[in-house]
Amino acid sequence: AQKITQTQPGMFVQEKEAVTLDCTYDTSDPSYGLFWYKQPSSGEMIFLIYQGSYDQQNATEGRYSLNFQKARKSANLVISASQLGDSAMYFCAMREGYTGGGNKLTFGTGTQLKVEL
């Protein structure tokens, strides 16, 4: 079974609108972390936001917020007020456990976001 599932290969959004990128995960580990990264065409991975499995509140970082629904095992990324520069590939990732080798990340297949005028 896939550990991280991103069901939207591509998304379009109009500038200044909000967009939600879906991510579901599968783990039996009670301790885990969920990440979102942005990868523009240049290739570098840009960290956007983190949510820990024990965090009570949804994470927010500027225009990014993570809609964490633990019972549904979903961690959707919400981008508010989209900008042209937000056009990129977005990856959801999970880290299971907190120690040693458990710190490795498993990535989803990504969602290509295109922001239009």
Add this chain to the structure above:
Amino acid sequence: GAVVSQHPSWVICKSGTSVKIECRSLDFQATTMFWYRQFPKQSLMLMATSNEGSKATYEQGVEKDKFLINHASLTLSTLTVTSAHPEDSSFYICSARGGSGSSYNEQFFGPGTRLTVL
């Protein structure tokens, strides 16, 4: 955030040659570094985890003798693709996690190295 560099940013080589890619943490000590491979339009696949001063842990299906990883210092890890073939052409990305004093919640990624094997 912390800075991780990779060198070279791109490399073209002939089939059968070996290529070394360096990953450096510039402003922190990285006890653990990770090497990923990404094919076009695909996700990042973890190849191996390297801890300073010890042997790398390879993911299932990754050939240890083909992808040699050395993490000799707290700021440098190298990936050597030995006897490269066209199917090894890919985007290789490293990431680094620090030890005490740095965030456990973040891996810092390098800019990637694009390898093309002719």
